[in-house]
Amino acid sequence: MFKVFCILLSLLVLSRGQKQRCDQTPPQATVITPSDNMGIYRMSISTKGNDTNIYRPDQTYVLKLTTNNATRPFRWFMITVEDPEMDNNSEYDPKLVDVGSLKTIDTNKQSRYSERCYNSVENTDNSDKYKVEIHWVSPKQNARRQKVRLRAMVAENKEVWHVGENLTITLEKDDRRPLDSPPYPPEPNCNLCSEAQYEVIFNGRWSRMTHPRYYPSKPDDNGYSHLVGASHSFSHTIWQPADQASPGLQKLAEEADISLIEREIIDSMSPLNGTRTLIIGKRRFHPNMGEPSHSLFRVDNVHHLFSLVVAIKPSPDWFLGAYKFELCTNVGWLKESEIPLFPWDAGTMDGVSYEIQFSHALTCKMIYRKNREKTQKKKKMKKRSQ
Numbered sequence: 584m585f586k587v588f589c590i591l592l593s594l595l596v597l598s599r600g601q602k603q604r605c606d607q608t609p610p611q612a613t614v615i616t617p618s619d620n621m622g623i624y625r626m627s628i629s630t631k632g633n634d635t636n637i638y639r640p641d642q643t644y645v646l647k648l649t650t651n652n653a654t655r656p657f658r659w660f661m662i663t664v665e666d667p668e669m670d671n672n673s674e675y676d677p678k679l680v681d682v683g684s685l686k687t688i689d690t691n692k693q694s695r696y697s698e699r700c701y702n703s704v705e706n707t708d709n710s711d712k713y714k715v716e717i718h719w720v721s722p723k724q725n726a727r728r729q730k731v732r733l734r735a736m737v738a739e740n741k742e743v744w745h746v747g748e749n750l751t752i753t754l755e756k757d758d759r760r761p762l763d764s765p766p767y768p769p770e771p772n773c774n775l776c777s778e779a780q781y782e783v784i785f786n787g788r789w790s791r792m793t794h795p796r797y798y799p800s801k802p803d804d805n806g807y808s809h810l811v812g813a814s815h816s817f818s819h820t821i822w823q824p825a826d827q828a829s830p831g832l833q834k835l836a837e838e839a840d841i842s843l844i845e846r847e848i849i850d851s852m853s854p855l856n857g858t859r860t861l862i863i864g865k866r867r868f869h870p871n872m873g874e875p876s877h878s879l880f881r882v883d884n885v886h887h888l889f890s891l892v893v894a895i896k897p898s899p900d901w902f903l904g905a906y907k908f909e910l911c912t913n914v915g916w917l918k919e920s921e922i923p924l925f926p927w928d929a930g931t932m933d934g935v936s937y938e939i940q941f942s943h944a945l946t947c948k949m950i951y952r953k954n955r956e957k958t959q960k961k962k963k964m965k966k967r968s969q
């Protein structure tokens with residue numbers, strides 16, 4: 584009697600567990616316990632530099648499943664992305680948590696979305712595999728959960744399959760302020776009464792000297808598009824990560840053609856909202872890509888932010904840019920700032936942006952401040968004396 588009760592209880596626990604955590608046991612398996620990996624199979628992720636255990640929000644990462652023994656390919660696999668919190672929380676609902684998304688963009692069509700589990704991809708066929716690539720788009724900036732676990736299973740055959748160490752990656756969100764973010768966050772209201780004029784300078788730093796890796800073999804085609812952007816209000820967006828690219832940004836990123844984005848900016852000009860000054864800087868081509876491109880623009884207490892972009896050639900859809908750069912601060916207009924720029928992709932073509940790691944710089948300097956308050960006072964005084 585006691586035995587029966589125990590079995591019932593463990594069955595109950597098992598079925599509850601399966602509901603929450605994806606059971607990666609291959610459906611074909613005749614042995615239900617995984618085998619020792621012996622360091623043969625591995626899942627790796629393309630994190631940049633030293634940041635091996637952290638991810639940045641809204642980025643595309645490449646996951647690779649590999650075997651290091653040419654005589655030991657794998658036939659079946661599964662990759663699941665999940666929140667490790669689920670291990671300890673029986674009320675856990677994977678549908679409610681943003682763990683990013685896996686994308687099956689492999690060229691050999693080796694993977695598809697799993698019907699067995701949430702947030703999982705698996706093999707499409709029984710062929711021998713030596714390497715599988717999957718993309719993982721990390722959670723959005725405002726996602727609540729901080730930790731993400733990527734868990735893989737590889738199966739050699741019905742008897743031998745592996746999970747666990749070397750096939751599991753746990754990452755934490757990077758909460759440091761990104762290097763390329765402006766010094767002040769965007770604020771809805773600006774209480775400054777004056778206007779200011781700024782000069783923005785873009786410095787390209789891409790050359791064979793500075794970035795010999797991945798430098799194109801025919802540099803004659805290399806170049807930056809015009810610098811294009813605007814000063815604008817808090818509620819206006821020219822571009823921002825994780826948003827769908829506007830047709831203008833898409834055209835700029837893919838063809839280095841600014842005509843459409845320029846039109847979008849001009850059409851949004853308004854004294855109460857939208858954009859104020861159109862920013863246009865010279866385009867630079869090889870061998871003059873090191874020459875700066877600059878532009879002047881005006882800001883006021885409605886249009887106290889600016890955004891801008893520069894497309895990179897040759898590239899599928901990469902661009903450099905700053906978005907919602909706040910110039911209005913508690914202590915007056917920002918005097919000067921310099922930030923590095925790293926390439927973004929417009930998400931319109933399948934570019935491999937993670938392979939290029941180079942930075943450019945954007946300097947922004949206040950060059951002139953017009954005090955509206957004073958001019959208004961003077962006018963009033965004149966009126967009185969008249």
Ligand SMILES: *[C@@H]1O[C@H](CO)[C@@H](O)[C@H](O)[C@H]1NC(C)=O
Pocket residue numbers: 619620621622623748749
């Ligand atoms: C994981 O990889 C390391 C390095 O290749 C290896 O020493 C270790 O035995 C592997 N662990 C397992 C469980 O295969």
Ligand SMILES: *[C@@H]1O[C@H](CO)[C@@H](O)[C@H](O)[C@H]1NC(C)=O
Pocket residue numbers: 632633
């Ligand atoms: C990586 O770590 C090494 C040694 O700790 C350090 O010298 C280097 O600057 C780091 N690189 C980056 C990109 O942080």
Ligand SMILES: *[C@@H]1O[C@H](CO)[C@@H](O)[C@H](O)[C@H]1NC(C)=O
Pocket residue numbers: 652653654655
């Ligand atoms: C690869 O696996 C085979 C079969 O298990 C083994 O005999 C061979 O030594 C392995 N090769 C290497 C380089 O580890």
Ligand SMILES: *[C@@H]1O[C@H](CO)[C@@H](O)[C@H](O)[C@H]1NC(C)=O
Pocket residue numbers: 667668669670671
């Ligand atoms: C779950 O609980 C165990 C035991 O208390 C602990 O070691 C583990 O770190 C917890 N896991 C998570 C993801 O909180």
Ligand SMILES: *[C@@H]1O[C@H](CO)[C@@H](O)[C@H](O)[C@H]1NC(C)=O
Pocket residue numbers: 818819855856857
């Ligand atoms: C500015 O435009 C945004 C979006 O178009 C709108 O939500 C906001 O209310 C507008 N603000 C003003 C002051 O008109």
